[in-house]
Amino acid sequence: MFKKTMSLLEAIRTALRSLAANKLRSALTMLGIIIGVAAVITLLAVGQGVESFVRAQFESIGTYVLFVIPGQLEEGLPSARNRSPHPLTMGDARALQDPIRAPSVQRVAPVLQKSARASYRKKEIIAQILGVTPDYFTIRNWPAVEGRLFTEEEVAGHTRVATIGTLVRDRLFRDIDPIGKTIRINNVPFKVIGVMEEKGGGGFGSEDLRVFVPITTAQTRLFRGRTYRGDYVVSAILVSAVSEEAMEDAAQEITQILRERHDIRYLDEDDFTVINQKDLINIFGDITRVLTIFLGAIAAISLIVGGIGIMNIMLVSVTERTREIGLRKAVGARRRDILLQFLIEAVILSLIGGFVGIMLGVAGAFLVSQFAGDFQARVTIEAVALATGFSAAVGLFFGIYPATRAARLHPIEALRYE
Amino acid sequence: MSEIMESNGSNSEIVIRLENIVKIYQMGKVQVHALRGVSLQVQRGDMIAIMGPSGSGKSTLMNIIGALDTPTSGRYLLEGQDVSRLNDDQLAEIRNKRIGFVFQNFNLLPRLTALEQVELPLVYAGVFSRRERRRRAQEALERVGLGDRLHHRPNELSGGQQQRVAIARALVNNPSIILADEPTGNLDSKSGAEVMYIFQHLNQEQGITVVLVTHEPDIARHTRRIVYLRDGLIVGDESVLHPKVAMPGGALYEAKHR
Ligand SMILES: Nc1ncnc2c1ncn2[C@@H]1O[C@H](COP(=O)(O)OP(=O)(O)OP(=O)(O)O)[C@@H](O)[C@H]1O
Ligand SMILES: [Mg+2]
Numbered sequence: 001m002f003k004k005t006m007s008l009l010e011a012i013r014t015a016l017r018s019l020a021a022n023k024l025r026s027a028l029t030m031l032g033i034i035i036g037v038a039a040v041i042t043l044l045a046v047g048q049g050v051e052s053f054v055r056a057q058f059e060s061i062g063t064y065v066l067f068v069i070p071g072q073l074e075e076g077l078p079s080a081r082n083r084s085p086h087p088l089t090m091g092d093a094r095a096l097q098d099p100i101r102a103p104s105v106q107r108v109a110p111v112l113q114k115s116a117r118a119s120y121r122k123k124e125i126i127a128q129i130l131g132v133t134p135d136y137f138t139i140r141n142w143p144a145v146e147g148r149l150f151t152e153e154e155v156a157g158h159t160r161v162a163t164i165g166t167l168v169r170d171r172l173f174r175d176i177d178p179i180g181k182t183i184r185i186n187n188v189p190f191k192v193i194g195v196m197e198e199k200g201g202g203g204f205g206s207e208d209l210r211v212f213v214p215i216t217t218a219q220t221r222l223f224r225g226r227t228y229r230g231d232y233v234v235s236a237i238l239v240s241a242v243s244e245e246a247m248e249d250a251a252q253e254i255t256q257i258l259r260e261r262h263d264i265r266y267l268d269e270d271d272f273t274v275i276n277q278k279d280l281i282n283i284f285g286d287i288t289r290v291l292t293i294f295l296g297a298i299a300a301i302s303l304i305v306g307g308i309g310i311m312n313i314m315l316v317s318v319t320e321r322t323r324e325i326g327l328r329k330a331v332g333a334r335r336r337d338i339l340l341q342f343l344i345e346a347v348i349l350s351l352i353g354g355f356v357g358i359m360l361g362v363a364g365a366f367l368v369s370q371f372a373g374d375f376q377a378r379v380t381i382e383a384v385a386l387a388t389g390f391s392a393a394v395g396l397f398f399g400i401y402p403a404t405r406a407a408r409l410h411p412i413e414a415l416r417y418e
Numbered sequence: 419m420s421e422i423m424e425s426n427g428s429n430s431e432i433v434i435r436l437e438n439i440v441k442i443y444q445m446g447k448v449q450v451h452a453l454r455g456v457s458l459q460v461q462r463g464d465m466i467a468i469m470g471p472s473g474s475g476k477s478t479l480m481n482i483i484g485a486l487d488t489p490t491s492g493r494y495l496l497e498g499q500d501v502s503r504l505n506d507d508q509l510a511e512i513r514n515k516r517i518g519f520v521f522q523n524f525n526l527l528p529r530l531t532a533l534e535q536v537e538l539p540l541v542y543a544g545v546f547s548r549r550e551r552r553r554r555a556q557e558a559l560e561r562v563g564l565g566d567r568l569h570h571r572p573n574e575l576s577g578g579q580q581q582r583v584a585i586a587r588a589l590v591n592n593p594s595i596i597l598a599d600e601p602t603g604n605l606d607s608k609s610g611a612e613v614m615y616i617f618q619h620l621n622q623e624q625g626i627t628v629v630l631v632t633h634e635p636d637i638a639r640h641t642r643r644i645v646y647l648r649d650g651l652i653v654g655d656e657s658v659l660h661p662k663v664a665m666p667g668g669a670l671y672e673a674k675h676r
Contacts, residue, residue, distance in 0.1 A: 007546050021529055327525045330486060331587065332514020332542035334507045411486050411513075415525060 008340075015345040018321075026349060029313040032306025033353030033394065034360060037387045040299035041361020044386075045377040046368055047295060051288045053375030058281050064106075064244050065139060066251055067275040068092075068237040068258070086262040086271050089231040090215075095257050096239060102257060104250035106242045109136035110234040112218050118211055120172040120183045127168055128210045129185055131218025139240040147179040147194030155214040160221065163194035165208035185211060188221050247276055303390055306353065307398035314346050314402035325406050326414025339407040346399025347392055354391030358384055433595060433627050434460035434483060439492035441478050441650075452478040454650035455492070462594070465621040465628040465661075467638035470647035476631045477599050479647065483629065484519045484597045485512040497594065514542050518588025520598035524580045526572040532559055533568045536586045543591055558586040562616050563666070578609025585616055596620065598630040602637055614640045615664035640664055 019026045070088050093110035096102055112131035117124055130136075137149050150161050162183065169178050178192045190213060199207040213222070215234070225233040241250040251274045258272055318325070325338055365377035441453040452475045460466060468476050481487040482494060485501055488509070494502040501512060513519065526535050536555035545551050559565060562582040572580055581601060588596055598617070602610035618640060620626045630641070638644050639662045646654030 007544075010541055010546075017529070323525070324527055327527060328538065328542070329510065330484075330513060330519055330525070331539040332510050332591075334510040334542070336507075337542055412481050415521070 008344075011337075011340045011344045012348070014341055015348050018317075019345060019348060022317075025313065029309055029349055030306075030353030030356065032309040033303065033350050033391050034306075034357040036299055036302035036306045037354045037357025037391055038360035038364060039302055040296070040387050040390070041358055041379060041383055042364035042368065042377070043295040043299065044292065044383040045361070045365035045379045047288055047292050048380060048383075049365075049369065049372075049375045049377035051285070052378065054284055054288075055281060058277060058284070064241040064247055065277045066239040066241065066247065066254065067273075067277075068096075068239060068254060069235075069273050069275065071271065072269060072273060087227060087233045088235075088237055088272060089227055089233055090219075091231045092258060092261055093234060093237050095261055096237065096254055098257070102250070102253040104241055104246040104253055105239055107135045107139050107240045109133055109139050109238040110215060111136065111236045111238060112215055112223065112233070113235040114218075114223050116186045116222065118168065118172065118183055118185050120178075120181060123172050125168065125171050125209075127165075129218065129222060130210055130212050131215035131222070132212055133215055136212075136238060139238050142199075143197050144194035145197045146177075147192070149194055150212075150214055155216050158216045158220055159214055160188065160190045160217055161193045161214065162190040163196055163212045164192055165196050165206075165210045166198040167206055167208040168211055169195050171209075183211075185213070186222055190217075247278065251276060300390075303394050306391075307350070307394035310346055310349055310395060311398035311402060313349075314342060314399055315405070317345070318342065318402050318406040321406075322409065322414045322417040325409050326411050326417065329409070329411035330415060335407040338409075339403045342403035342406045343396065343399045346403065347395035350391045350395030350398075351388070354388050357391070358387055361387070431462040432459045433462045433497050434458070434629070435493075435495040436479075436483070437493040437495075439479070439482060439489045439494060441475070441482065441487075442490045451650055453482075453489070456647075456650070456652055458645065458652065460627060460629060462627055463621070463625045464643060465617070465641045466630075466643040466645060467641040468629065468631045468645045468647060469633070469635075469638055470653075474647045475650040476647055478650075480597055480599045480629070480631055483595075484517050485509045486519070510542075514539055515591050516593050516595065518585075518591070518593040518596040520581070520584050520588050520596065520601045522600040522603040524572070524577075524584045524604070526580055526583060528572055531569045531571055532564060532575070532583045532586075535572075535583050536590050539587060539591050554590055555586070558590040559583070561589060561620075562586045563612075576609070577605050578612050581605060581609070581613055582616065585613070589620070593626070595627045595629065598628070600631050600633065602632065602634065610634075610637065611664050612667070615666055618661075618664055636662070 068088060070086070088110075090110055093108050096105055096108045099105075109132060114129055115126055116129045118127045118129070119125070133155050134149060134152055137143070143149075144163055145166075147163065149163055150159065154161055162185070164172075164178065164183075172178070172183060173181070178195060181192050182189050183192055184190070190211075196208070196210075196212070219225070219232045227233060239250060239254060241247045254274050255270065259270060262271055264270065325333075328338065362379050365379050369375070369377045436456055436458040439453050439456045440451075443450040443452055456475075456479060468479065470476050478487070482489050485496070485504075486509075488504075489502055492502065493500060496512065496516065501509070504512070527538075530538075533552060533555050536558050537551045540551040540554060545554070556565070556568060559568060562585050564579060564582050564586065567575060567579060567583075570579075572583075575583065581604075585596075585601075596617070601617075602613055605613065614637060617628050617630065621628045628641070630637075632638050639658055642658050642661050644654075644656055644658060645652055
């Protein structure tokens with residue numbers, strides 16, 4: 001059956017020839033596909049890059065971590081209840097560390113976080129000050145790269161010691177060794193005992209622009225804030241579960257304990273939120289998925305526009321080459337030979353366009369990575385395969401109509417065409 | 419010589435048999451009767467000319483014989499096979515393998531070299547090997563005296579040379595019939611005589627049946643039989659008692675003729 005028709009190789013050769021005869025036109029025709037595919041590749045690569053960047057950020061928080069924060073996350077504007085919520089306190093944090101009521105909880109780390117001025121000699125910066133306990137570093141698996149972290153004893157003793165992020169070191173100390181130097185936080189002197197390992201992901205709100213001090217010192221010397229009962233307020237509580245599987249249980253135990261402590265009645269809403277690290281990743285995954293579909297739709301539209309361009313040019317080409325088609329038929333070309341020739345031309349147009357588009361898209365992704373700095377746009381094999389497949393399909397689909405028209409031409413009428 | 423004997427031996431075999439062929443073109447509401455009932459038989463190995471005034475239906479008849487078109491009614495038997503009711507692809511196969519068609523305006527593809535023009539029918543005949551195609555195309559071009567013009571494109575060839583490329587293309591699949599619609603119409607008399615020499619050579623040496631259309635009585639006298647057409651009907655059919663003999667080189671004919 002196939003033996004009776006012209007060989008595929010021959011058809012490809014013929015198609016390449018006729019495309020090469022009209023180089024500028026072929027290139028312009030490909031432009032639609034090139035732009036479409038380049039857009040797909042770049043956008044998907046950026047999407048992938050953002051996703052893996054954010055995932056890495058989440059994972060750098062630490063494993064099996066739950067966050068407890070005051071108030072309800074879902075509520076957009078603060079409601080009447082939300083304006084005076086029960087804040088989270090040191091007492092809450094201690095209560096979570098009950099091995100009988102909360103067996104799934106491993107470690108609990110209350111955090112008091114505020115921004116403040118930090119200065120060394122004449123240099124001054126605004127940094128995030130975090131009052132924490134050593135458990136915080138353990139939960140987040142976050143070591144010091146110079147000096148050391150502070151100890152339980154230093155927390156108990158309200159000591160004025162600090163470990164600083166690499167950005168704080170760079171901005172306050174430059175070439176000086178910071179260990180043992182005294183910085184001032186809101187004019188209170190602290191001795192620097194360590195520098196934290198770099199988390200990366202620079203810019204505003206970077207974790208490297210932080211100063212860690214014992215939470216007790218922060219509560220008594222830096223930021224005062226107590227409940228009417230006299231308990232110290234905390235910004236958030238980090239909790240690690242005993243295992244990944246225990247995270248759901250841990251969240252329930254935390255909720256149970258805090259509802260009791262905050263006197264929340266049956267069916268009333270929590271005045272705090274327990275966030276699972278996995279939930280965050282999943283929510284973000286959903287967002288990027290929607291975004292990817294959206295970008296994909298835009299790209300698909302541009303590919304279709306490119307396909308219409310191909311169909312247009314192929315129709316022009318069929319008309320221009322009516323006599324050629326007539327002659328080919330006169331010397332024995334069958335319908336399927338002509339069909340194949342024009343289909344292959346359309347597919348080659350779109351495939352070359354796709355290939356150039358992939359190149360441009362990869363270059364675009366590279367450029368975006370260069371400028372963004374923080375994350376790497378990632379071109380995946382899947383994206384390349386998708387773009388290639390899509391452009392071939394577009395060529396095939398939009399080539400069918402012109403090719404059929406060519407194949408149906410009557411040899412005599414075609415030869416007579418002028 | 420033995421080939422001539424053979425073609426004489428099978429003298430009675432009829433390769434083209436037309437029975438009451440009618441062709442009507444529909445032009446909007448008007449019907450054009452291009453052929454009104456043509457019956458014609460052509461012997462294998464014969465060489466005939468079709469003459470007639472413009473619009474008498476010569477090209478229409480040639481297109482039907484050449485399987486480029488189908489009649490409105492009537493029967494056409496090509497080597498005993500009924501061609502008048504074949505479908506598109508079957509007609510394509512006949513055009514490809516059994517008939518070589520030569521046009522007045524050559525119909526070469528502008529960008530292809532002489533070799534590639536002649537390879538075209540081989541491509542559609544399913545000759546996959548490029549080397550084989552090349553060899554056969556080159557051989558066909560040598561048969562029409564163009565062995566030294568293999569890589570020329572149409573715009574690098576004279577009219578007579580272009581027509582010879584077209585003849586090589588018609589020859590390459592070894593058809594039993596060559597049809598030519600005013601093959602010398604666009605040529606000067608020297609090139610025309612060259613073309614006629616090739617046709618006579620193919621007819622006599624290889625026994626190929628040749629049917630050609632011409633307006634020039636001188637060209638017609640190179641054949642053995644002349645059929646006259648008028649208003650879509652055959653109005654005359656005569657044998658040529660002493661066909662003129664074309665010599666290689668065309669215009670040299672008179673000088674060399676002894
Ligand atoms: N495709 C067509 N549609 C309509 N009428 C046609 C078509 N082809 C040919 N005719 C008509 O059929 C008649 C015969 O045409 P044909 O081309 O066979 O004449 P011809 O003998 O070859 O003339 P010429 O010597 O000028 O080439 C003419 O009247 C012509 O107008
Ligand atoms: Mg004519």
